[in-house]
Amino acid sequence: MTGGNENGAVLIGKKPVMNYVLACITFFHGGAKEVSIKARGRSISRAIDVAEVVRHRFLPDVKIKNIGIGTDKLPQEEGEGDSAINVSTIEITLVRGTMQ
Amino acid sequence: MTGGNENGAVLIGKKPVMNYVLACITFFHGGAKEVSIKARGRSISRAIDVAEVVRHRFLPDVKIKNIGIGTDKLPQEEGEGDSAINVSTIEITLVRGTMQ
Numbered sequence A, B: 001m002t003g004g005n006e007n008g009a010v011l012i013g014k015k016p017v018m019n020y021v022l023a024c025i026t027f028f029h030g031g032a033k034e035v036s037i038k039a040r041g042r043s044i045s046r047a048i049d050v051a052e053v054v055r056h057r058f059l060p061d062v063k064i065k066n067i068g069i070g071t072d073k074l075p076q077e078e079g080e081g082d083s084a085i086n087v088s089t090i091e092i093t094l095v096r097g098t099m100q
Helices: A017-029 A041-058 B017-029 B041-058
Strands: A007-011 A034-040 A062-074 A085-096 B007-011 B034-040 B062-074 B085-096
Touching: A007 A017, A017 A034, A017 A041, A034 A041, A041 A062, A041 A085, A041 B041, A041 B062, A041 B085, A062 B041, A062 B062, A085 B041, B007 B017, B017 B034, B017 B041, B034 B041, B041 B062, B041 B085
Parallel strands: A007 A034, B007 B034
Antiparallel strands: A034 A085, A062 A085, B034 B085, B062 B085
């Protein structure tokens, strides 16, 4: 209760979009300046849904600060060869309010 | 044959990632300075796969110039009420080479 968190991170999984929207809003209401929404693979489109719902429906003063994409290499199970599986990632950083 | 195209656009659908990767490479080899990869809904994760494969595996001098997200409103069929369906969109702009 001594000041809010500076940052929050929300990792997107398979739950409904609104669960993650609520998590973002909770971070901002707790004093977070920035919230990062992270996802990989098929959850990526849900991450964008979350960002869009947060800023258009609930917190109009929230802007997108940055969107980064990347690739994670997942190690294969033993006996399946040594080629790694690549999975795409996204990180959407939302920022609240006063800065340009 | 009189100079290349300045820009290309690749709309991501349900085909394999490599089809769209080839489309991007073809634009760049034809002289395009920028190629926009556009997707919406569940195709968004494939759009990121395409961008990652193009720049990491085939064209290391290609950089991400910008990533934008948005929402498209799809009109409902008649008789299903007048609420529109919202679908998230992404546009990844790749740029080749020399500029910072």
